[in-house]
Amino acid sequence: MIEKLSLVWRNPQTRTWTPVACIEYKDNTYFFNYTNGAKDKNFVPFGQMNDLTKKYSSNELFPIFKNRLLSKSRPEYEDYLNWLDIQGEYNDFLELSRSRGIRATDELQLFPIPTKNGAGDYEVLFFSHGISHIAPGYVNRLESLQKNDSLLLLQDIQNEADPFALALRTKDDPVELLGYCPAFFAKDFNKLLDLNGKDYVHVYVQKVNLTAPLQLKLLCKLVTKWHNDFIPFDEEEFQPYL
Structure with missing residues (x-):
């Protein structure tokens, strides 16, 4: 089961990808913290999560990640889950780990942090x-x-x-x-x-x-x-x- 995702950001100046945060799902709670990659001078914190040293928690998926899930009302939703090889085991983290949470409007991607199978x-x-x-x-x-x-x-x-x-x-x-x-x-x-x-x-x-x-x-x-x-x-x- 995927429990942690790394959030990587593309520097608009250098075009390089840098890990800037980690999101974790544990005991029915979501946790978010910035990583040392966020020290890049061109990086700007996300919305109200502007304290780089704080660990944030929520009972719901944080909006910046929730907006990266494909809406279930989309006509291609079932095909999309099939492409991601998600069958009967769905959870938010699994979708984000496979799709990378890519949006055309920003320079962010998500990747799973592997644990032992x-x-x-x-x-x-x-x-x-x-x-x-x-x-x-x-x-x-x-x-x-x-x-x-x-x-x-x-x-x-x-x-x-x-x-x-x-x-x-x-x-x-x-x-x-x-x-x-x-x-x-x-x-x-x-x-x-x-x-x-x-x-x-x-x-x-x-x-x-x-x-x-x-x-x-x-x-x-x-x-x-x-x-x-x-x-x-x-x-x-x-x-x-x-």
């Missing part, structure tokens, strides 16, 4: 990113993919935008690129590759959505051992604001 392993679902940069044959390749097909990670070491970038490619011939892992996860995925070894980090097709918007077409799952030396998102910018 039932087997004690690291497991996270994510949609393939950067599909618009892939060759047009990408969509045709999707038609041949099935759930649980293995995908491979490809370290894009000469990527000028992100030295940690990890591309996704097919395992079976013909070999084709299928986008990228979200940059938000890339550092941790690279750490797990180093700690566990490349043969023990597995990526699978979770769901293919041929009729969905481009950013929701390929849902992937990464699974690997939760190494004793691994802590997710342990960089300073993710830590509570001090």
Whole structure:
């Protein structure tokens, strides 16, 4: 179950993404706190939550996040839940963790903070990113993919935008690129590759959505051992604001 989400903000000056807050759902209560990433001089706190040092709580989802849920009255709502692979297990956090809470009107996204799954392993679902940069044959390749097909990670070491970038490619011939892992996860995925070894980090097709918007077409799952030396998102910018 998803209990924590990291809120990342895109700096309008540098166009880089920075984690600025964390939202948690525990004991039927929502909690919100800023992280050290909010110290960026260009960042502006949200509405009445303007004390960077305070931990806020509410019995209801905070408005800034509630507004990122798709209205149940929308005609595409059932299709939307299907694209997100949400079936009978719905909760607000699950939707936000899959959809990333993206809105066209701002520069914010949400990502789940992974915890150990039932087997004690690291497991996270994510949609393939950067599909618009892939060759047009990408969509045709999707038609041949099935759930649980293995995908491979490809370290894009000469990527000028992100030295940690990890591309996704097919395992079976013909070999084709299928986008990228979200940059938000890339550092941790690279750490797990180093700690566990490349043969023990597995990526699978979770769901293919041929009729969905481009950013929701390929849902992937990464699974690997939760190494004793691994802590997710342990960089300073993710830590509570001090």
